[in-house]
Amino acid sequence: MSVLVPVTFALPLLAAPLLAGAGFWLPRRADDVAGILAAAATTVLAAIVLVRSFAGSSVYWFGGWRPRGGVSLGISFVVDPLGAAIALLTAALVTAALVYSWRYFDEVGTLFHVLVLLFLGGAIGFSYSGDLFNIFVCLELTCVAAFALTAFRIGEEGPIEGAFNFAVTNTLGAVLILFGIGLLYGRTGALNLAQIGRALEGRSPDGLVVVAFALLVAGFLVKAGAAPFHFWLSDAYAVAPAPVCVLFAGVMTEFGLFGLARIFWTVFALPLDDAFGLVRWTLVGFGILTAIVGALMSFLQRHVKRMLAFSSIAYTGIFLIGLGTLTPGGLAAAGLLVIAHGLSKGALFLGTGVMLERMHSVDELALRGRGRGFWISGLTWFAAAVALASPPFVGGWQGHEGLDHASTVLGRHWTAAFIAAVTIVSTGAILRAGARVFLGWGDRRDPLLSPEPDEEPEGEPERPALLLALPAAALAAAALAVGAVGTLTPHALLAAEQFTDTRAYAATVLEGRASQAPRRESPPTSAESVVWALVATGGAVGLAAFGLWRRRLPAVLRERVGRAVVPALDALRTVHSGHVGDYVAWLTFGTAVLGGLLAFGVLQ
Amino acid sequence: MIGVQIAALALVAAFGLAVVLVQDLVRVAMLYGIYGLTLVVLLVVFQAPDVALSELVVSMVAFPVIVVTALATIRRRERRGQ
């Protein structure tokens, strides 16, 4: 069993340089085939690792350096179901992206395949790793691959700027993480997560621990795209090629949250035991801010990819609320939502690829009615949007339901109402765009939406229609179906229990004592959850209709509401300035606020 | 802590600030080279010869080549633009 773990990690990392070295001599299409095969093989391995991980976490020591007397000398991979699931999701999405990009990147030979495989290898290492610095290295590997992938269409201004902003902010996020690592190393003399956790346990947290935690959280929130660290994300997603966006929206921002959860539950959960309430409200607070900013901004976009990017930010906020409950239930719910969201956003981003390739624009207003003939893509679009809206037993339903249960620690009613509102706004934007493009509904002009500079996408390769439509349809179908898979919730709960058991984790890593979390039954479906899910779905449809036919409302009403709302929305819009200096100023400010909140609570 | 370490730290802090404050590209490029060297000195007095060598080759070979070629490309382009 244990051999599978390093092989899953190293296989894409071996395939990438081999493909790069041999690419020149490979016959046409062989690079596509080889890339897909490597990704598919990794997916199979990751699936096996996931299935086995439910029997208990397994530890793999690289170089055979086992810990001595509780001191780790080498680097360990600690595979638990949650990490294994993230790795599997990444591998599956990478495979889908490679299939979709068949012949897409012909002009750059094997480079795209190589970069995506490196992204995958880094992601797997990141999900499995049990070593703080190794987590940093693997995350950097995925990020460097992502910087380059973002800027693929280098002939245009947008991608260069998007990639530059992305690279600067994320590198600074990495610097914050590294400062946190340095502080922890200075205190504990350890890099192994379990060992650091042990060393910090039992002492009340002082400035060093709090600041290290704040820096690590800030760094991971930059990677996750939480407000006010989120500016890079909408820039990068708006300009990256569609198959790359699938990876970004599906897993990359989730890495940030996963890293946050990982370090919290392995290192900080015990020392910050008394400050749980404060950490919880800080994380939830950032989650709420992120969800509001993301949802509103997504509704204001006419650039469809940018709209989806902001919608992803809104979901980052929801995930952060789930994770921020600091309960296994909340973590499980966030995980379930990540799966449904990743699949449906993947389908939607591939849909924008169809728009760009077949309709030569991603401007919602310019595309009005131009998608009428593309009925598979249209159906896919609406299916994915419904999966996001999550009516009962569809799409992200189990995640929403789980979040309802978990949010009792926050005050259940407002959380459910808030999440429904965010779903309504962000899904409403997606439905509105779909109705305008694929059905030709709604007005031709809408002054509320952000003006788009005229950008003529360069000649995209014309590829077979089915090749474009089918991967998206498959992802959307999977997204719809996950809501109905009944065994998903208990498995997620089990995974979350295992993930959050700090002491068992340390014992497994440092003493090799295997442990298994007790199986938990999923709580029964409550009528309230069903009602909120129906409200969210119905509301999204209603809001989409409002967005389409807003101008048919009575003029008095429009002016009244407009006068109150539009200035606020414009202010929010101007904050997203595209200026990298602004982004870094926000990053600095956000880190200080985050640290201040945590420090304030611990001092109390 | 010994005097040479304090001196190296002061140099690093000063040249780091200089790189950040000066906006003229040619001057920044030169200051950045000096900053790299002060870091090398600091790494040596921190008993990290491996790291110092790394920083040395990076700041004496890699960065100059990249920064100078980038500046040359831009300058050539600007000259044509005028």
Added chain:
Amino acid sequence: MTRQSRVGLCAVGLAGLAALLAWGIAGLEPFGHYPGPYGTILNAVEPQERHAANVVAAVVFDYRGVDTLGEELILFCAVMGLAFLLRENREENTRSVRDRASSDAVRAVGIVAVPVVVLLALDLIAHGYITPGGGFQGGVAASAGLLLVYLAGDWRAMRRAGPLRLVDVAEAGGAAGFVVVGFATLIAGGAFLENLLPLGTFGKLTSGGTIPVANWCVGLEVSAAFVLIFLEFLEEIMAERARDR
């Protein structure tokens, strides 16, 4: 945001961050009092266990070899990324340029300097686990030497002859080589990147087991990677020169 408000926001943030970080570093041991245990233990056990005189090299290539594997792949990834970004639409532009970069004097200096630099670099790589240095440091130095070859010679002609392809392959080979070492140890029945070779005599070039192998893979990868990075940037100037005409 206006410039003033941006700087203002940043100033508030920086002040907060400064206070925060000051509070954080106040919890560290005073300078010079490293508490351990990680490094202390490694310093104590490494010479017996791995026979490499340079403990840092043993940490880099063995104890924390996976980090270095990731690091090499980050470098590899950056080179692939640069090629991905910069190679597009460039070939046609630069093909017409004939190289006039080097005068005879430059060429003469280059011819003398190249072997010196390359030999120094190889020495730096070779002794990396005995004295300071190693694959990365030596690799960058070697790339400087190879760059001189390109600059001193007619590098456009050399490109046509195909060395760039060779450098590509060397880079990929170096990156793959490190991973192959890992797979080889797995196949031989050890843990990934576990040392299965004889350790040799302390302080000799034959010491260290797998460390020299990984070290040379890194050296190859790094020197090729930096040559490629430099060339990508130089090509940009060439493209500008072509446009000047």
Added chain:
Amino acid sequence: MSYAPYAVAVWLLLAGLFGIVTSKNLIHLALCVTVAQSGTYVLLLAIGYREHGTAPIFSDVPRSRRAVDPVVQALTLTDIVVGVTVAALLLALAVKAHERTGTLDPAELRELRG
């Protein structure tokens, strides 16, 4: 005085951040990123330093010398490689942005507003 090295590390981070925010030039901005990053080198090596310690390179097996921490040095080596690769990517992007728009000023590169 014994906290000065840590303070310098913090100083470099803050100076780098300030430089990025105020920079009027993408190439300068990329160099400021590396300045912020070099703060981590100073921090890590300062943490691993031991008074009167020598470099962790030994000439013989049985030794009684006191050596500084080799681990932080290994971490810093990795960090330097990451730093130079990111800087190379940023500079390449800056050159491309200039080619495309004729400017290096981030205030004039505002394709991605709103």
